[in-house]
Each structure stands twice: as structure tokens, then as C-alpha cells.
Amino acid sequence: MLLPEMEEAAMDALRNDKFLRGENVVKFEEEFARFVGTDFAVSVSSGTNALQFIMVALDLSGKRTVTTPTSFIATANAVVQAGGTPVFADVDGSDFCLDPSMAEEALRGGAAGLLPVHIYGHPADMDAFGELSVRYGVPVVEDACQAHGAVYKGKRAGALGTAAAFSFYPSKNMTVLGDGGMVTTDDEKVAERVSKLRDGGRSSWYEHDVLGYTSRLSSVSAAIGRVQLRHLGEWNMRRRAVAAAYRRGLKDLPGVKLPPDGGGGREPVYHQFVIRTQDRGWLQERLGANGVETAIHYPIPIHLQPLYVRLFGYGPGAYPASEGLAKEVLSLPMHPLLSDEDVEYVCELIRRFSGGGA
Ligand SMILES: Cc1ncc(COP(=O)(O)O)c(C=O)c1O
Structure with missing residues (x-):
């Protein structure tokens, strides 16, 4: 900003x-x-x-x-x-x-x-x-x-x-x-x-x-x-509020898994708000068609990047939890300037389109 x-x-x-x-x-x-x-x-x-x-x-x-x-x-x-x-060692699916x-x-x-x-x-x-x-x-x-x-x-x-x-x-x-x-x-x-x-x-x-x-x-x-450092606290607070609004808007939605919300003394700062869904391709396409830009962090786990396959000979199946995430993660819009209405609009689209690509 x-x-x-x-x-x-x-x-x-x-x-x-x-x-x-x-x-x-x-x-x-x-x-x-x-x-x-x-x-x-x-x-x-x-x-x-x-x-x-x-x-x-x-x-x-x-x-x-x-x-x-x-x-x-x-x-x-x-x-x-x-x-x-x-x-590499694999991730814990619950906290990525x-x-x-x-x-x-x-x-x-x-x-x-x-x-x-x-x-x-x-x-x-x-x-x-x-x-x-x-x-x-x-x-x-x-x-x-x-x-x-x-x-x-x-x-x-x-x-x-x-x-x-x-x-x-x-x-x-x-x-x-x-x-x-x-x-x-x-x-x-x-x-x-x-x-x-x-x-x-x-x-x-x-x-x-x-x-x-x-x-x-x-x-x-x-x-x-x-x-920027002087503003970081207020920006992180807004990111947390945006994350809480996503949680309310997407609560109990079948087929959409929400990211971990801290707990155990952890206070995340939501650099990304990442959901998991098996309908990712369809959902991302529908969100895009309705003016909502999303991203994938990351579609290829590092061990399967061509460089790492070439350097170290890794292949599919080596780290199943990471490979599973790579297929399902979708990063929703997340920044401190998002309004409550912006978040509600994204949630409404996800409620409308999730499950629709099956
Ligand atoms: C998790 C992680 N590690 C390392 C980097 C590398 O940082 P930079 O792009 O500033 O070199 C980034 C960011 O791009 C990152 O997200």
C-alpha cells in the first residue's frame, strides 16, 4: 500500500x-x-x-x-x-x-x-x-x-x-x-x-x-x-477481521474446508486466506467470471518442481499431504483494504458455486 x-x-x-x-x-x-x-x-x-x-x-x-x-x-x-x-518432510494437513x-x-x-x-x-x-x-x-x-x-x-x-x-x-x-x-x-x-x-x-x-x-x-x-512497519499492526488487525468475516460467511459449507484459525497460542496474520475444495478449478473459474481474482499457493509442491525433479529425482507420491494440498488450495482475496461488502460478495459467490463443478 x-x-x-x-x-x-x-x-x-x-x-x-x-x-x-x-x-x-x-x-x-x-x-x-x-x-x-x-x-x-x-x-x-x-x-x-x-x-x-x-x-x-x-x-x-x-x-x-x-x-x-x-x-x-x-x-x-x-x-x-x-x-x-x-x-523434505511432509506437512501436517491441519495447519499446512x-x-x-x-x-x-x-x-x-x-x-x-x-x-x-x-x-x-x-x-x-x-x-x-x-x-x-x-x-x-x-x-x-x-x-x-x-x-x-x-x-x-x-x-x-x-x-x-x-x-x-x-x-x-x-x-x-x-x-x-x-x-x-x-x-x-x-x-x-x-x-x-x-x-x-x-x-x-x-x-x-x-x-x-x-x-x-x-x-x-x-x-x-x-x-x-x-x-510500513508503523502500519503493520493495524493492517494485520484488518486481515484478521477479514478472515473472521470469511469464516462466518463460509461456515458449514459442504465441500469447503476453512484454514486453521490459530489456537494453542497462535495468532496468524493471514498473509493468505486459503480454503480447500475439490471443486477448485470450477470455483476459481466462476469467481473469476464474476470479477473476483483468486490465486493458488502453490499448485506444484517444491519437490515436484522440474528443478527439484532434475536435481534430486523426486517423483509423485513422495509427500502425499503436500501433494493433496497442491490440488485443493485456493487463496481468496485478502488484503487490509477489503470491505465487509467485498467479503460478503465473495462468500455469496462461493456459496452459490461450490459443489457445482462435480
Ligand atoms: C515462504 C517464502 N519464503 C521465501 C520467500 C522469498 O522471498 P523473496 O521473494 O523476498 O526473495 C517468499 C516470498 O516470496 C516466501 O513466501
Whole structure:
């Protein structure tokens, strides 16, 4: 969402701040760390780089990391880009997130890291991952790219593991109106390593002692991010209200399964509101014909993406819960500007058309 105060902050940064390494970057990192509740936040130029740099900083290069096939492909790509190997474990059909008991099997098989994803803004079962982390002596990296402001038992996503990655891509709950990302952690060493990796691997201005990248967030992006962060709470509240309205409007509808609504101390932020239906194709077509745009997150689970079939030889049937979701999930319109009438209209169409494609 572009508000006049964001334009003003961007212009001010352009005119008065350094283009890179500016005061806005430092302040955005401080404010984001305070918001999440970690000692450190280090900005980078995408969520993918945030994940990749965490993996390198935690020495997971050359090792296996367990993650979920139900995510955007960048989750697994970042592991590969860091020189590691993603191994998948299936999701828990009830919350769409990595299933800790399946993840444990991969740990028993020698995996050295855990990478749960708070998919659609719904926190994963972090107590269980915390226990696995202690039992197997492995770090837990949160993919919080869809979960800005989500809460798990009183703590915010991003402060629930060893380190976490956020994305500020324009569709996210908060954005820098371009690409951007952030790493949050309490581990000073991880923060220092990530900050070196994003800045050419510098140990001093003219000296480089690790293989670094150019992945800094610009001061203009940071200035916009600072304003967005101030609005995130009110936007997330509206997303929750929209989700509650969908629940009322779609309650008890045969053939339509609603997404998890938190519980167990979880407060999701509804990056997406995802229903499950066997009539997805028909329903999506009918909604589209009536002016309602929907999307599918994600029609192909990561292990069945051509890249992963080619790299690792996965085939259908490997992760049945994820493959089932891929066939049935449908993301309804979800953003803070939706009115109650908009939501009621979508619900009315779904009530009219669901079951009709059988
Ligand atoms: C779950 C998840 N992980 C990782 C990413 C990668 O973030 P980015 O697009 O900023 O690289 C995204 C977003 O696109 C995402 O949704």
C-alpha cells in the first residue's frame, strides 16, 4: 500500500540520506528488531538472500536441512544456494506447516538443520521444533517471509528459533515497495556473518575474507519499510477481521474446508486466506467470471518442481499431504483494504458455486 507518508519518507531519504548504508537502514533494522523482539536485525535485498545467508552463517553449507514442500520455491532454493541440500518432510494437513514428527525422521537420517515455514502467516509448531533442536543439537531457522507480526505463545515470529528470514516483496503484509528482506536473531555471530555476506564479504573496507554478495537494502527502501512497519499492526488487525468475516460467511459449507484459525497460542496474520475444495478449478473459474481474482499457493509442491525433479529425482507420491494440498488450495482475496461488502460478495459467490463443478 502506497501512502503519501511513504512517498515523503522516500523523497526525504533520496535527498538527505546516503543511498546505501544510510541512517534509514540503521533505524529500520533497530525498529524491526525491537518489533520482533530479537537483539539483532540485518537488512538484505530479498527474503531468499536472508535465508541463504542464514544457512551459510550457521555453517549449514554442505549439510542437509529439513524443510517443507508446501512453500514458495525460494525456501528450498536458498538451501541449495548456500551449498546445502534440502530434504523434505511432509506437512501436517491441519495447519499446512511442516510436521515435526516427519521432520524428526529426517533428523534421524542425519539432517543438520530445521527450516519450518510459517506458511500463509500461520505459525508452525515452534515448541515441537524447539524440542527437536535441543534433542538433536541442530539450529531452527524460521522462514517468516509470510508472517510479519504473527504471534506464537506471546512471542513474535522471527524470535522463535535460532534465526529467521523475512521478505518485503510487494505482496507481503508489509513491504518496501520493491524487493527486500531481513534476518532477525539473538546470535551476534550470525548477525555479523550475515552483515558481512550482504556487503561483499568485507572484513574491512579493502579486505574481504569470505565469499560475499551485493545484497544491501537501499536507504529509500528502508525509509519506506519504516513507515510500513508503523502500519503493520493495524493492517494485520484488518486481515484478521477479514478472515473472521470469511469464516462466518463460509461456515458449514459442504465441500469447503476453512484454514486453521490459530489456537494453542497462535495468532496468524493471514498473509493468505486459503480454503480447500475439490471443486477448485470450477470455483476459481466462476469467481473469476464474476470479477473476483483468486490465486493458488502453490499448485506444484517444491519437490515436484522440474528443478527439484532434475536435481534430486523426486517423483509423485513422495509427500502425499503436500501433494493433496497442491490440488485443493485456493487463496481468496485478502488484503487490509477489503470491505465487509467485498467479503460478503465473495462468500455469496462461493456459496452459490461450490459443489457445482462435480
Ligand atoms: C515462504 C517464502 N519464503 C521465501 C520467500 C522469498 O522471498 P523473496 O521473494 O523476498 O526473495 C517468499 C516470498 O516470496 C516466501 O513466501
